[in-house]
Amino acid sequence: MNKKNTIYALSSVYGKSGVAVFRISGENCIKIISKFTKLKKPKDRRVCLTKLYKNKKNNEIIDRVLLTYFKGPKSYTGEDCIEISAHGSPAIINALYRELNKSKLCIEAEPGEFTKRSFENNRLDLTQVEAVSDLINAQTESQRNLALSHLEGNFSKKIKNWANDIKHILANAEALIDFSEDEVPHKIMEKNSKKTKKIINEIRKYLNDEHAGEKIRSGIKIAIIGKPNTGKSSLINYLAKREIAIVSNIPGTTRDIIELNYDIRGIPVIFYDTAGLRKSSKRIESIGIVKSIEKSKLSDINIIMVENTREMRKYNIKEKNKIFVQSKIDKKIRKINKKSVIKISSKTGYGITKLINQIYKLIKFKRNSYDNPHVSRERHRNQLILSLESLEKSLKSNQIDIKAEEIRKSYINISKIYGKYDIDEILDVIFNDFCIGK
Ligand SMILES: Nc1nc2c(ncn2[C@@H]2O[C@H](COP(=O)(O)OP(=O)(O)OP(=O)(O)O)[C@@H](O)[C@H]2O)c(=O)[nH]1
Ligand SMILES: [Mg+2]
Structure with missing residues (x-):
């Protein structure tokens, strides 16, 4: 995928409907606006009623539409974006496809490409990307609640807090390897063990949830x-x-x-x-x-x-x-x-x-899945278990270098939940579930 391409897609369902929404993302957005409309300077995040022209010179119109311009990086993808709400007719949709293609200013997006760019530009983390897909597929209230909570970042906040604590434990362990004992703060080993035990207990408790999120x-x-x-x-x-x-x-x-x-x-x-x-x-x-x-x-x-x-x-x-x-x-x-x-x-x-x-x-589940979201995917659960196991191993060893190695493994595994390490193969799996225009 070439990041420099400007991409477009129909984000609503093809066919007859009240409104058809096209989404465009990339550096050619402004050029596209000036090619297809008579708008002088589109304002950021303002909806404007405008005509879309097939040919501006002889006033040939495609449709009268609502156009919203989102200036990057404060947009869904982190790039310049446009959303066009046209009348939901197959003829208008086809004409828009044709004209956007002909313009050579943009190419059709792949499934999930808008969200992928959002992830690449740090607008969403991996758990939020997964939540977008879950929200689109949600059929019931509990599914909507769970997906929305993950999308709001409630789940990754929880995970990132643990990851942050583990990172501190790791930093202390590294300090013990690199410096002599009198150079590092007093009783640092004991403090590390105490903190590790606390995180182990919290994660264990969190995982003891009858797999409610996966079931939802x-x-x-x-x-x-x-x-x-x-x-x-x-x-x-x-x-x-x-x-x-x-x-x-x-x-x-x-x-x-x-x-x-x-x-x-x-x-x-x-x-x-x-x-x-x-x-x-x-x-x-x-x-x-x-x-x-x-x-x-x-x-x-x-x-x-x-x-x-x-x-x-x-x-x-x-x-x-x-x-x-x-x-x-x-x-x-x-x-x-x-x-x-x-x-x-x-x-x-x-x-x-x-x-x-x-x-x-x-x-019925005991935990409120919005405020205290469940693990919703096996992938999250597996990474948490791996992270937990390494923390437990770190406690068992008396050798500081082995301890540090296990804590590092624990940190890497928990970080993979929100997407920091070796994520290419996970990304492919996630984006296979997406539809075009998202
Ligand atoms: N009056 C009455 N008849 C019922 C009721 N439930 C099922 N039946 C009748 O019982 C017979 C068997 O019903 P099914 O629903 O096919 O039973 P099943 O358990 O699916 O049977 P198998 O597929 O062979 O395992 C049919 O003639 C139904 O009309 C009920 O609540 N009231
Ligand atoms: Mg039967």
Whole structure:
């Protein structure tokens, strides 16, 4: 990627819409404004209503637009930027693409290139770059909250504080190597150990969060399992408010896993309808059953559909990860006489709210993800663990040079979270998730 190129992209979705937003970033912004408009000197961060000309001499207009100029470095990318809000018509969008291309003043941006420049120009750190992508992909309140908190820098502030403390510990350790003991402050070793222990405890406590952030990002997995014909597919259809799964009174109807994305009071969950569990001689059904068992193991919660207490004993799943449900309660059936078994009907909707409340009870997170943001990616967690392990090793050694080496490793690993060291390979992974215009 050539940093000197001025780039442009449609930042809103292509098609018919109220407004189509084009974004331009780079040193040719002013030239572009003077080529396409009659504006004399655009003011920084001021919106102006103006005509965009295809040809200024014969007053050939592309559209009447709102144009905002952001002078670098105080812009999203850190470079001169323009945002053009045109009418959202495919014809106008196409004309703008054509004319911007023809001007040779800018080239079309690659996915995530605006944000990449923002990172390169120190406008955003790596956790904030990731948060931009998460915010765009956010479907629920908790995802929006978490992404926004990371974008505001709350998470990296926390990490940078630890990194800063580790850097000081490292500086002290280096001083002990380079200078004799009477040249350095009194009891510096003890103070270093005390500080290290404090950081270790804080990071350990912080990581003990049931992976809430990662779950908020990717959705909480809930498998609906049980014997054939117990009403699993009927339940997922009721929740989806449409027929996403085939329902029949023939046991063994469902074979493939069927997914439903769902929002429980802002928390994203994914329900999985699975093949009924039984011994089957049919090949395809058996494959489905193997998949059901795998899905059940990989899920955070299992909704287990049962018809009697005997069936309940078969499921060896932790208490906090399972909910027993008896369906078809609208029919004349023998009700299971246990309060813990939620009785529902997928025909009338009876008991479904109770079931959703019970799920919410199991999945709601203690920590407020905005003010005290969770680790939202495995990448962050892995780096924190590496950093923590090095701190622990540094405490175990009595040799100051080994101590210093471990503290340095700890510092490098924690710094990689917000992007200071060897970040090229991480960048490629992150920007693969981006869309054009961001
Ligand atoms: N009256 C009534 N019938 C239900 C209810 N839930 C399911 N059924 C019926 O029970 C039969 C089996 O329902 P399914 O939802 O296909 O059961 P399943 O557990 O998905 O079955 P498999 O896919 O074979 O494992 C169908 O005839 C449904 O119409 C309910 O709440 N009330
Ligand atoms: Mg089914």
